[in-house]
Amino acid sequence: xxxxxxxxxxxxxxxxxLKACMNCGVCTAICPAAEFYDYDPRKxxxxxQTGDNHEIETLLKSETIWYCGECMSCKTRxxxxxxxxxxxxxxxTLSQKLGFFTESEKGxxxxxxxxxxxxxxxxxxxxxxxxxxxxEMHAEQGPIWKYILENTRDIYERLxxxxxxxxxxxxxxxxxxxxxxxxxxFDVTGGTELFNTIEEHSKRKAAEMGLxxxxxxxxxxxxxxxxxxxNKTHTTT
Amino acid sequence: xxxxGKKKIWSEYQKDIADDHFxxxxxxxxxxxxxxxxxxxLDFMRKRLGKDVFENPSHTTCTGIGYHSDxxxxxxxxxxxxxxxxxxxxxxxxxxxxxCVTSFGIYTEIVETWKHFPEELEKTREYLYKATGRVFDxxxxxxxxxxxxxxxxxxxxxxxxxxxxNRQTGEPLKxxxxxxxxxxxxxxxxxxxxxxxxxxxxxxxxxxxxEVVDYPERRHCCGFGFRxxxxxxxxxxxxxxTLKKFNSMQPYKPDLILTNCPGCNMFMDKWQYTIKExxxxxxxxxxxxxxxxxxxxxxxxxxxxxxxxxxxxYHMVQSxxxxxxxxxxxxxxxxxxxxxxxQMPVPENLINA
Numbered sequence: 001x002x003x004x005x006x007x008x009x010x011x012x013x014x015x016x017x018l019k020a021c022m023n024c025g026v027c028t029a030i031c032p033a034a035e036f037y038d039y040d041p042r043k044x045x046x047x048x049q050t051g052d053n054h055e056i057e058t059l060l061k062s063e064t065i066w067y068c069g070e071c072m073s074c075k076t077r078x079x080x081x082x083x084x085x086x087x088x089x090x091x092x093t094l095s096q097k098l099g100f101f102t103e104s105e106k107g108x109x110x111x112x113x114x115x116x117x118x119x120x121x122x123x124x125x126x127x128x129x130x131x132x133x134x135x136e137m138h139a140e141q142g143p144i145w146k147y148i149l150e151n152t153r154d155i156y157e158r159l160x161x162x163x164x165x166x167x168x169x170x171x172x173x174x175x176x177x178x179x180x181x182x183x184x185x186f187d188v189t190g191g192t193e194l195f196n197t198i199e200e201h202s203k204r205k206a207a208e209m210g211l212x213x214x215x216x217x218x219x220x221x222x223x224x225x226x227x228x229x230x231n232k233t234h235t236t237t
Numbered sequence: 238x239x240x241x242g243k244k245k246i247w248s249e250y251q252k253d254i255a256d257d258h259f260x261x262x263x264x265x266x267x268x269x270x271x272x273x274x275x276x277x278x279l280d281f282m283r284k285r286l287g288k289d290v291f292e293n294p295s296h297t298t299c300t301g302i303g304y305h306s307d308x309x310x311x312x313x314x315x316x317x318x319x320x321x322x323x324x325x326x327x328x329x330x331x332x333x334x335x336x337c338v339t340s341f342g343i344y345t346e347i348v349e350t351w352k353h354f355p356e357e358l359e360k361t362r363e364y365l366y367k368a369t370g371r372v373f374d375x376x377x378x379x380x381x382x383x384x385x386x387x388x389x390x391x392x393x394x395x396x397x398x399x400x401x402x403n404r405q406t407g408e409p410l411k412x413x414x415x416x417x418x419x420x421x422x423x424x425x426x427x428x429x430x431x432x433x434x435x436x437x438x439x440x441x442x443x444x445x446x447x448e449v450v451d452y453p454e455r456r457h458c459c460g461f462g463f464r465x466x467x468x469x470x471x472x473x474x475x476x477x478x479t480l481k482k483f484n485s486m487q488p489y490k491p492d493l494i495l496t497n498c499p500g501c502n503m504f505m506d507k508w509q510y511t512i513k514e515x516x517x518x519x520x521x522x523x524x525x526x527x528x529x530x531x532x533x534x535x536x537x538x539x540x541x542x543x544x545x546x547x548x549x550x551y552h553m554v555q556s557x558x559x560x561x562x563x564x565x566x567x568x569x570x571x572x573x574x575x576x577x578x579x580q581m582p583v584p585e586n587l588i589n590a
Contacts, residue, residue, distance in 0.1 A: 012311070032478045069461065069474065071458040075423050109470070125298060127298045127303055128269055129269050130270075143586045154575040158545075159548045160272055174295075175294065189312040189368075230470040235473075
């Protein structure tokens with residue numbers, strides 16, 4: 001069995017994020033996630049701090065580590081200079097590397113994020129772009145969003161945009177060579193490897209759950225399941 | 238002597254903001270949802286102030302939304318940012334102007350990481366060279382674009398056509414300002430006023446005649462939470478945290494909400510619509526909703542720009558109640574018109590319309 005604490009220590013965010021926790025609970029008091037979910041960042045930091053391998057493995061497979069919103073409010077307030085959110089981020093990275101993320105409903109959602117935001121990065125050169133935010137997946141955007149998508153070119157032309165055209169300006173087409181460089185950066189730095197790891201474990205989990213899985217796109221049962229599933233056990237009320 | 242001591246005490250809350258020659262990096266969210274805001278910033282800086290603001294078309298996403306939803310490794314985003322710094326170096330600039338609070342937080346985190354872990358800086362240099370053949374320098378000055386508007390707030394006030402004053406009553410407008418967590422909660426020294434006394438927006442509001450509302454949940458997160466919004470199943474987190482803010486600010490009857498971060502703006506606008514759809518609740522006076530403006534949009538209104546050239550009509554919550562209070566005249570026919578004046582269809586079911 002691998003020593004998870006040692007693996008976490010290889011992540012500089014873990015080294016930076018956890019010096020010594022005195023369990024005061026200020027992080028939990030300030031935490032927006034703790035207001036909504038059955039969630040207590042203090043307990044996570046305390047568990048990790050013990051170095052108990054079994055407990056850390058349980059955490060890596062849990063729903064709990066996926067509740068944080070990474071607002072980083074805890075960094076400002078910790079009297080010991082810890083950053084619980086950085087500890088969470090290193091736990092999430094390790095959970096994905098080891099394939100443990102598919103063991104929880106919230107962890108499985110990494111596949112949906114990879115197939116949406118992750119694919120946008122290579123396809124468009126943006127994490128988010130107007131034409132990649134569909135009203136079907138974003139009812140909260142309201143009728144103005146549908147209107148914007150139906151009249152995109154006219155609207156953005158007046159506001160200085162130049163959708164899908166080369167040159168400076170908002171929503172310009174990102175040149176092919178720039179997107180190639182992004183892809184090469186992902187290849188060299190482990191970004192592509194993480195994408196592949198998310199895909200590989202998600203495919204395995206889809207088969208285990210008996211759900212249809214496509215190698216590309218979002219039109220498959222597994223994507224819809226992980227994007228929408230909520231077993232209603234995550235909050236206290 | 239006493240004054241010197243005070244200056245020293247407050248020195249860590251001051252920020253040195255460059256005066257000219259900016260390398261401008263756009264925001265995925267701001268350019269997608271509020272392109273008129275970025276257009277205003279460039280127009281104001283270049284044409285009104287005569288400043289040099291350069292944009293390199295090869296600049297891409299910083300991948301920050303992917304990083305904070307944990308699909309992009311730290312080493313990857315450090316190298317993407319290093320590429321931006323390389324483009325800046327190649328273009329001959331040393332001051333960076335960042336249009337997004339998420340990106341700004343990323344830049345500050347990475348630059349601070351390189352200071353504390355110099356081996357990471359060296360590794361990033363190697364990664365970038367291997368992937369692109371590029372080399373980079375760390376910027377001499379890093380500003381969020383709101384810092385720059387803050388710096389020139391008095392110039393804007395001096396040329397104001399419309400102050401933040403109710404033209405009928407003469408009372409200052411009540412403004413809720415929302416800074417956005419990643420602006421200064423992580424590395425306070427990079428923000429005007431730090432994490433404890435953020436002045437970047439309140440300084441603008443006061444300079445332009447308004448009154449800042451201090452309410453209990455003023456510094457609470459807007460509710461984005463990255464994966465907590467990106468995945469449909471999690472959006473209860475996002476709307477619940479925004480609702481907490483709305484409930485907290487409502488008794489103070491704000492005339493507008495002013496945002497630093499484009500994401501926060503989108504959520505505080507769109508969740509007002511969603512909550513109204515869900516149970517009919519509104520948070521403004523007389524059943525209205527509260528207009529949510531970017532600092533560029535507000536600066537534009539103060540300077541007398543046409544509200545429809547700023548893109549105010551493309552929020553869910555329409556801004557007419559605010560425009561009337563400020564005494565700003567507007568042409569209804571121009572609201573949904575193209576650049577050439579051609580009439581477009583009029584969207585239905587907008588709020589405050």
